[in-house]
Amino acid sequence: MSYGWAGNSLEIDLSQGKIEKKQNDTKLYEAFLGGKGIGSKILWDRVPPQVEAFSSDNLLILATGVLTGTPVPSGSHGCICFKSPQTGLISYSNMGGFWAVELKSAGYDTVVISGKASSPVYLWINNDEIEIRDASHLRGKDTIETARIIKGELNNGRVQVICIGPAGENKVHIASIEHPMTGDSAARTGPGAVMGDKNLKAIAIHGTKDINIARSPEFMELCEVVFQKSGQLRESLEPEGWCAMMMAGWDTAFFGNADDKQPPQPEFEDYEKKNLDFLKKYLVRETGCYNCTVRCQAWLHLPEATYYYPRCESFAFSLGCKIPDLVFSLKCCNLCVRYGLDIVSTARTIAFAIDLYQQGILTSEEVDGMRLEHGNAEVAFTLIEKIAQRKGFGDILANGTYQAARVIGKGAEKHTHLVKKQDISPDFFILSPGSALSLATNDRLDSHSMITSAISPDMWALPRDAYIKGGWWLYPAEYEKYLTDDYLASYNGIAELTYYGENVKIITDLAGLCWWWTGFLNYTAIKADTIISLISHATGMDIDEAKAISIASRTRALMRANDVRLWLRKKDDIAPEILFDREPTRRQQQLGFTKLDRDKFSGQLEKYYELRGWNSQGVPTAETLDELGLDDVRQDLEERGFYKDE
Amino acid sequence: MKIKTIRIDASKCTGCRACEMICSAFHAEQKYSIANPKRARINVFKDEENDVYVPVLAGPYTDVECLGRNTVTINDKEYGECSFCRASCPTRVLFKEPDAPEIALKCDMCGDEPLPMCVKWCMAGALTYVEREEAS
Numbered sequence: 001m002s003y004g005w006a007g008n009s010l011e012i013d014l015s016q017g018k019i020e021k022k023q024n025d026t027k028l029y030e031a032f033l034g035g036k037g038i039g040s041k042i043l044w045d046r047v048p049p050q051v052e053a054f055s056s057d058n059l060l061i062l063a064t065g066v067l068t069g070t071p072v073p074s075g076s077h078g079c080i081c082f083k084s085p086q087t088g089l090i091s092y093s094n095m096g097g098f099w100a101v102e103l104k105s106a107g108y109d110t111v112v113i114s115g116k117a118s119s120p121v122y123l124w125i126n127n128d129e130i131e132i133r134d135a136s137h138l139r140g141k142d143t144i145e146t147a148r149i150i151k152g153e154l155n156n157g158r159v160q161v162i163c164i165g166p167a168g169e170n171k172v173h174i175a176s177i178e179h180p181m182t183g184d185s186a187a188r189t190g191p192g193a194v195m196g197d198k199n200l201k202a203i204a205i206h207g208t209k210d211i212n213i214a215r216s217p218e219f220m221e222l223c224e225v226v227f228q229k230s231g232q233l234r235e236s237l238e239p240e241g242w243c244a245m246m247m248a249g250w251d252t253a254f255f256g257n258a259d260d261k262q263p264p265q266p267e268f269e270d271y272e273k274k275n276l277d278f279l280k281k282y283l284v285r286e287t288g289c290y291n292c293t294v295r296c297q298a299w300l301h302l303p304e305a306t307y308y309y310p311r312c313e314s315f316a317f318s319l320g321c322k323i324p325d326l327v328f329s330l331k332c333c334n335l336c337v338r339y340g341l342d343i344v345s346t347a348r349t350i351a352f353a354i355d356l357y358q359q360g361i362l363t364s365e366e367v368d369g370m371r372l373e374h375g376n377a378e379v380a381f382t383l384i385e386k387i388a389q390r391k392g393f394g395d396i397l398a399n400g401t402y403q404a405a406r407v408i409g410k411g412a413e414k415h416t417h418l419v420k421k422q423d424i425s426p427d428f429f430i431l432s433p434g435s436a437l438s439l440a441t442n443d444r445l446d447s448h449s450m451i452t453s454a455i456s457p458d459m460w461a462l463p464r465d466a467y468i469k470g471g472w473w474l475y476p477a478e479y480e481k482y483l484t485d486d487y488l489a490s491y492n493g494i495a496e497l498t499y500y501g502e503n504v505k506i507i508t509d510l511a512g513l514c515w516w517w518t519g520f521l522n523y524t525a526i527k528a529d530t531i532i533s534l535i536s537h538a539t540g541m542d543i544d545e546a547k548a549i550s551i552a553s554r555t556r557a558l559m560r561a562n563d564v565r566l567w568l569r570k571k572d573d574i575a576p577e578i579l580f581d582r583e584p585t586r587r588q589q590q591l592g593f594t595k596l597d598r599d600k601f602s603g604q605l606e607k608y609y610e611l612r613g614w615n616s617q618g619v620p621t622a623e624t625l626d627e628l629g630l631d632d633v634r635q636d637l638e639e640r641g642f643y644k645d646e
Numbered sequence: 647m648k649i650k651t652i653r654i655d656a657s658k659c660t661g662c663r664a665c666e667m668i669c670s671a672f673h674a675e676q677k678y679s680i681a682n683p684k685r686a687r688i689n690v691f692k693d694e695e696n697d698v699y700v701p702v703l704a705g706p707y708t709d710v711e712c713l714g715r716n717t718v719t720i721n722d723k724e725y726g727e728c729s730f731c732r733a734s735c736p737t738r739v740l741f742k743e744p745d746a747p748e749i750a751l752k753c754d755m756c757g758d759e760p761l762p763m764c765v766k767w768c769m770a771g772a773l774t775y776v777e778r779e780e781a782s
Binding site for chain 1: 657660661662663664667668671674676677678679680681682683684685691692694695697699744745767769770
């Protein structure tokens with residue numbers, strides 16, 4: 001019997017129509033636990049650098065966490081791992097909801113999908129019965145309709161569906177995989193495009209099997225603690241709940257495409273009150289992922305009788321298009337969810353297009369006769385559709401700002417704000433050194449979950465006492481020493497905090513827990529020691545903190561080695577130029593932020609490399625890889641000449 | 647006679663299914679050694695598109711299916727009566743052991759526990775426990 005893990009995985013070859021069930025290699029799961037750990041190992045072994053994102057040899061890997069589906073609250077998450085068409089790097093997207101628990105209940109920790117189907121199909125996983133079914137009738141259908149039709153034809157209300165919309169089918173590089181009607185998506189870096197390239201429209205899952213706990217009394221005792229603490233966390237957010245916070249993001253952000261000189265427009269300034277009033281008026285139900293006490297999702301019933309979910313990034317469209325109206329933002333989000341588009345990248349791409357038009361780099365003739373102006377909702381609605389359907393000018397934007405700028409030319413590149421070819425979300429136009437270092441180094445690139453949680457004690461520039469009083473977020477007490485009065489100016493400790501925070505987020509991810517309340521800003525319900533004990537009790541393994549850190553480091557080193565083997569270099573570990581060059585907004589100045597300092601940033605980057613055991617070029621050293629049991633990775637990098645100068 | 651009651655406020659349900667999870671774990675042969683919502687004695691009926699979330703507690707077993715079926719209309723959408731039915735019956739898989747469908751599952755209010763586990767784990771307050779006196 002397997003404890004914690006389901007014990008099996010699935011291999012699906014869509015080219016051959018082959019389905020294979022495999023027993024897990026126990027050693028592999030002990031070394032990487034689950035999620036992106038397992039995913040990155042499989043990608044390293046089986047997707048060599050020459051394999052393009054849109055190749056039948058690229059893999060789409062669904063990987064649940066070791067605690068996914070166990071009784072621990074928020075144990076609902078799974079990871080989707082793949083080589084990204086947007087960045088050309090190894091990537092993953094973490095998604096909550098119900099699908100990952102269902103997959104584990106069906107008996108599988110991991111599903112590896114290879115090949116390409118010759119016509120649209122969907123995968124039906126029903127315990128031991130696996131079927132590749134025709135999906136030609138679902139072609140062009142939006143994500144919500146797709147899930148509705150599949151649930152209907154399988155005649156099972158308890159089926160969980162993840163699927164792509166038209167954007168994924170059209171291989172739009174910024175396409176998402178959606179989990180319709182749950183509010184969850186795997187969106188960043190284009191997983192939907194990889195799924196679309198495989199002609200895989202959807203995955204439907206139903207499982208009825210047990211997930212076993214090895215040391216159940218100890219495990220449940222800790223679950224109770226997590227339950228109580230996360231419950232208190234939730235109550236502390238009453239009455240407005242989490243969703244209010246989700247929409248409060250433009251406090252420190254730049255507007256438009258961040259290129260404008262002017263400070264925030266006055267109508268944005270009472271956003272907080274406006275948001276709250278809006279929520280009170282339209283909120284009909286708060287919802288959440290499987291077994292979650294916090295319920296961060298919300299249904300809003302807007303006047304035109306349509307339901308919308310506000311997302312963390314809901315305001316991205318308001319900022320990008322300079323339309324301070326939540327209804328507008330939510331309509332855009334809803335369109336993105338239906339088409340299966342990443343909200344952040346879509347909003348940034350549209351902001352970029354408007355900016356280019358305003359600067360005279362794009363003319364009306366080049367954009368299908370449109371006038372791309374700020375403050376015009378129709379511009380956004382039309383461009384979303386054009387991007388999803390790759391229509392006209394939308395075909396250029398569909399590949400994200402990095403590639404679009406290279407097609408457009410005429411200096412368009414100067415108007416992109418990227419980290420490793422991925423456009424960053426407006427909430428990271430924040431002049432916080434900690435956020436910048438995490439943005440520059442972490443393996444998820446621009447990820448609001450990773451960046452706002454793992455790292456940025458300085459993000460809101462609070463005084464030292466406020467952090468200590470707030471339980472010092474996800475950090476253990478010995479990290480209090482990094483909270484000096486001048487941390488914003490000196491950058492001291494930022495590398496250490498980034499390193500520690502990143503490790504905690506990796507462990508959270510391998511466990512399949514939600515990133516939010518294992519450290520999302522100050523909302524931290526549990527710290528790393530609790531997660532580590534939970535993993536030990538669930539599996540029966542004995543993992544202490546040192547071992548857990550080494551598992552996290554192994555995952556990180558492997559992903560890094562793979563990205564280095566692709567194209568990543570030290571020069572790419574940098575926050576967008578604008579954060580070093582642009583004067584702070586008025587609000588940012590009030591909070592004490594200044595432009596980032598290149599020298600201090602570089603000093604912290606080098607410190608981070610040291611902590612990770614990477615050399616001065618950001619390549620994991622031979623010793624680090626050997627210590628982590630990644631000898632084969634060391635050998636591969638050696639053969640490719642990465643250590644020849646040492 | 648004391649009657650144990652679970653009061654369901656469907657408007658507060660968030661659809662998280664913590665109730666299903668804890669019910670299955672509590673009723674495991676070795677308490678808390680498994681989690682499997684499909685073995686729960688409670689099932690959250692969800693139709694998210696129409697904002698219908700109804701936790702349904704497993705009621706008595708019946709070996710005869712209903713002869714007449716009603717429908718329930720909520721917000722203009724029609725649901726089959728089975729959606730909200732508590733019975734473990736021959737027409738459906740709900741409220742039966744998944745591997746042994748001959749074994750029906752029925753809510754036992756968690757025996758001697760001070761609170762039924764689903765009530766305890768319902769952070770949203772959709773499930774509350776009420777005792778009422780009834781003449782025997």
